[in-house]
Amino acid sequence: MKITTFIGSSRAESNSELLADLVTKEIKHRKLYLRDLAIQPIHDLRHKEGGFQPVEDEYDTIIHAFLESDVLIFSTPIYWYSMSGSMKIMIDRLSQAIRDERFPQLTERIQSAEAIVLAVGGDEPKIKGLPLIQQFRYTFDFLKLPFSAYILGEGNRPGDILQDREALMQADLLNQRLKGAN
16 A cells, blocks of 8 residues: 655644654655645636646646555645645646646546545644535545545644644554554
């Protein structure tokens, strides 16, 4: 089983990355730091003659990760009650990617993977983060990408997530499940 974690934080060793590390502890996986990839925002040309135009950036790295992975982990801080900007740009560009003639197998491959969302915030995230989870659910439903689990953790300052016992327990259970599937 191949796992890719998309790290959506702008901060190194963020709470959302720490949570992802706990979920993937002792499991072979790939981490993609969205902050390190030059990805252009979407220029929506779906309804124009000629459709989307090629974009010279690093988004193909994301497409290849989708093509090669059985499990896709979306790890993001909760910024203004939503996902990070880099995560949102990555998701928005899927509109273009699923229409990209260079990757005709992408839609089918996405539908055979599994999605997990990890999100950490500091303002009652277990309640106020639920709309973010619903946003991911609608996105995954549209893509027909099976959504198997999510964890909402609490943390503001670096390392705070390690004080959220409930999120740590959920991360351990998810880690055990992923290890068992390997």
